[in-house]
Amino acid sequence: MGRLICVSNRVMTPQQTNTSGGLAVALSSALKQCGGVWMGWSGRISDETQLSVEDGAFTSVTLDMTQAEYDGGYLGYSNSVLWPVFHNRLDLARFDPTFFEAYVSFSARLADAIAQRVQPNDTIWVHDYHFVLLGQQLRARGVANPIGFFLHIPMPPPEAFLALPEYRTLGAALAAFDLVGLQTTSDVSNAIGCLRRSNGAQLLPSGRVSIDGARFALTRAPVTIDATDFAPAGPLVRSATVRRVLGVDRLDYTKGLPQKFRGFARLLERYPHFRKTTVLAQIAAPTRDSVEVYADIRQELEGISGAVNGAYGDVEWVPIHYVHRAVPRRKLGALYRSAAVGLITPLRDGMNLTAKEYVASQDASDPGVLVLSSFAGAAEDMEAALLVNPYCVDSIAEALAVALTMPLADRVARHRALMAVVGARDSQMWACDFVRQLGRAARINRGAPAVSVA
Ligand code: ADQ
Numbered sequence: 001m002g003r004l005i006c007v008s009n010r011v012m013t014p015q016q017t018n019t020s021g022g023l024a025v026a027l028s029s030a031l032k033q034c035g036g037v038w039m040g041w042s043g044r045i046s047d048e049t050q051l052s053v054e055d056g057a058f059t060s061v062t063l064d065m066t067q068a069e070y071d072g073g074y075l076g077y078s079n080s081v082l083w084p085v086f087h088n089r090l091d092l093a094r095f096d097p098t099f100f101e102a103y104v105s106f107s108a109r110l111a112d113a114i115a116q117r118v119q120p121n122d123t124i125w126v127h128d129y130h131f132v133l134l135g136q137q138l139r140a141r142g143v144a145n146p147i148g149f150f151l152h153i154p155m156p157p158p159e160a161f162l163a164l165p166e167y168r169t170l171g172a173a174l175a176a177f178d179l180v181g182l183q184t185t186s187d188v189s190n191a192i193g194c195l196r197r198s199n200g201a202q203l204l205p206s207g208r209v210s211i212d213g214a215r216f217a218l219t220r221a222p223v224t225i226d227a228t229d230f231a232p233a234g235p236l237v238r239s240a241t242v243r244r245v246l247g248v249d250r251l252d253y254t255k256g257l258p259q260k261f262r263g264f265a266r267l268l269e270r271y272p273h274f275r276k277t278t279v280l281a282q283i284a285a286p287t288r289d290s291v292e293v294y295a296d297i298r299q300e301l302e303g304i305s306g307a308v309n310g311a312y313g314d315v316e317w318v319p320i321h322y323v324h325r326a327v328p329r330r331k332l333g334a335l336y337r338s339a340a341v342g343l344i345t346p347l348r349d350g351m352n353l354t355a356k357e358y359v360a361s362q363d364a365s366d367p368g369v370l371v372l373s374s375f376a377g378a379a380e381d382m383e384a385a386l387l388v389n390p391y392c393v394d395s396i397a398e399a400l401a402v403a404l405t406m407p408l409a410d411r412v413a414r415h416r417a418l419m420a421v422v423g424a425r426d427s428q429m430w431a432c433d434f435v436r437q438l439g440r441a442a443r444i445n446r447g448a449p450a451v452s453v454a
Contacts, residue, residue, distance in 0.1 A: 002121025002145075004036035004435060005114065009074075009130040011040040014056020023127060023152060026223060030431030031058035039063075039114060041106070045070045051113055063113060065106055072102025074130070079291055081164070082129040086153045087254045087348040088160050092293050100166055104133060111137035118143055123435055123442075126177070128152050133169075135176035146442030148434065149174065150181040152223065153350040154190075154377065161194040171198035175214035179441040181221040181434055183350045183377040188220050208444075217441040222381065223351050224430045227423040230333045230360035238338055242317075243278050243404060246339035248332065248354045249346070251284040251324060253297045256347040256373065256390040261304045261320060263345070263396025268312050268319060271401055276317045278404065280343070283335070285326035298324065336361035341403045342370045344378075345390035351377040355385070359418045367415035369403035371396070384417035 006027050031038055035058060042052050042062035052062045065074060076099035084092040111134055114124065124147045126134045135147045161167055171194065174180055182188050195201035195209060202210045208217050238244075245264065249255040264280040284301070288294045305322040312319050327335060336342065342358035355370060355378045362368055372378065372385035379387055386403055389395040406414075 001034070002119060002123060004031060004034045005118065005122050005124045006031060006036065006038045006127065007110065007114065007124065007131060007134060008038070008040045008127035009078075010043065011038050011060050011062050013054045013060045014058055015054065023223075026427035026431050027127070028058075029226070029426075029428045030435070033428060033432075034435075037061055037117065039110065041065055041074075049109075061113065061117070063106075063110060069102050069106040072096075072099045073104075073106050075288070075291055077103035078130045079288055080293075082132075083153070083254075085160055085164055086129060086156050088154075088156050089253070089348075090160060090163050092253065093163070095165060097165070107131055107133050108137050110134065111141055114138060115141040115143055118145055120145070123438060124148070125150065125435065125438065133173045136173040139176045146178050146438050147176070148179040148181065148438035148441075149177040150221065150434065151187070151350070152183070154184075154348055155182055155187040155194065157190055158193045158197045161190075162197060167194075167198045171195050171201070172211060175199075175201075175209070175211040175216055177216055178445050179217045179219060179434075179438045181219050181437075183220070183222050184380045185220050186380070187350075187377070188218055191218055215445060217437070217444075219434075219437055221430065221434050221437075222377065223353065224425045224427055225353055225356045225360060225422065226426045226428075227356075227360035227419070228426075230336070230357050232333070232337055232361065232363050236337060236363045236366060237334070238340065241277070243340040244338060245278060245280045245341040245343050245400060245404075246336065246358075247280070247282040247284075247343050247345075248327070248335070248357075249282075249284055249344070250287040251294065251298060251301075252287055253293055254346055254348050255284075256345045257282065257284065257297070258300055258304055259347070259390055259393060260343060260345045260396065261301065261308060261322075263393040264320065264343075264400065265304075265308045265312070266393045266397035267400045268308075270397055274401075274404065275312060275319075279317075279319060279321055281321040281323070281339070283323050283325070283327050286324060332357060333361045337363060337368075340368050341400065342368060342372075343396075343400070344370065344376065345373040345388060345396060346376050347373070347390050349373070349376040349378070353378075355382065356422045359415065359422045362415055364412070364415060364419070366408065367411050369406050369411055369414065370418065371399045371403050381421045382418055384414045384421075 039061045044064045046064040080094040305320040336358045344355045370385040373390040374387040386399045388399045
């Protein structure tokens with residue numbers, strides 16, 4: 001079997017051990033097992049065209065971005081156009097016609113680097129919205145290897161997708177992949193709807209999609225976590241006097257943090273007996289600070305937490321503990337475990353790994369309760385959580401009231417059902433399954449008989 005070449009915007013080097021985020025954990029685990037190459041952005045901005053290469057259990061190969069690629073391609077097209085549009089926030093998208101060229105540019109230089117290094121038996125797996133064009137760019141450079149794509153964020157409804165000036169180009173580019181993976185069944189049906197409208201795509205009886213004669217497969221492949229990394233170690237430590245409701249998110253407008261703060265304030269307003277005995281701890285990791293709307297949300301949150309703390313707090317009790325910082329990964333498990341409620345309420349989310357991490361961290365004999373947005377991809381399989389409408393502060397407040405008073409037997413039963421989902425598969429299984437399906441899709445595309453996989 002050949003090597004796996006993974007491509008994603010940020011790359012871990014073989015020496016890095018402190019992984020942050022599901023994509024990094026899943027890919028490093030797969031790459032360590034198969035050996036292979038991880039390619040993407042170095043995290044640096046310069047005009048240097050030389051690649052940085054580090055060898056170890058796998059090889060990392062990274063490329064610097066030019067200032068124009070960073071401003072127009074990464075901050076611009078990726079994070080100010082594709083990110084908001086795919087999360088159905090057209091109001092926050094910046095449709096600047098100069099962005100797309102810079103987006104094409106970095107992806108094309110990466111395609112050059114991959115085309116120079118790829119060997120005949122290699123499999124290429126491209127990740128996320130930064131590189132929608134990469135499959136097509138590789139094919140244009142004569143790369144005939146199996147190439148798969150996985151979208152970690154939601155696929156938008158067709159009306160939002162068609163708002164992208166480049167929708168036809170993006171849709172056609174997807175057809176250059178052998179397999180396109182999405183997080184949920186609704187993402188798969190949105191993808192079919194988008195591609196029908198944008199490129200006249202046809203859904204074939206085999207379930208494959210055809211665009212102008214190019215055929216590819218679509219699959220639902222929800223990202224998983226390694227639940228054993230979060231398995232409780234040591235006794236359960238929770239305060240006897242104050243119960244903690246916990247949120248852990250990147251500070252992103254898609255994560256619904258203002259609504260979450262207001263939902264908690266509504267709980268205190270409507271049910272005064274929770275005052276003094278309950279706190280909301282929100283750990284919000286800084287992200288994309290140089291995109292304007294991210295600075296706006298930061299200010300908004302500081303304003304809401306200040307107002308709620310001013311209205312309800314006193315010298316002994318501060319209702320909202322808002323921390324704008326990342327927590328070291330090794331400390332997350334204990335933090336999740338100490339919380340009576342995990343409050344994860346994104347307005348839209350591809351999956352949401354924090355929800356899975358919260359469940360995996362609980363003590364099965366006295367677990368906390370997960371309150372989860374019904375608009376997170378994770379909600380598709382996690383019906384045993386208390387599902388809420390994250391836009392509705394009353395819905396959040398009522399779910400919190402139920403969670404904070406839930407009898408032990410109900411908490412145990414819900415946790416057992418959630419663990420059956422979270423513990424069933426690990427990140428290595430996720431990656432290996434995708435690569436197997438990709439091999440099969442590529443064989444079908446090239447007219448070879450498919451080897452069936454279990
Ligand atoms: P994100 O939106 O970054 O990624 P999410 O699923 O929320 O992903 O996971 C974030 C990861 O970062 C989790 O592992 C969490 O523990 C960690 N994290 C978040 N805030 C933190 C903090 N303050 N301190 C420390 N760690 C923190 C995208 C999509 C998601 C999808 C993932 C994986 O947007 O929908 O679930 O990819 O496919």
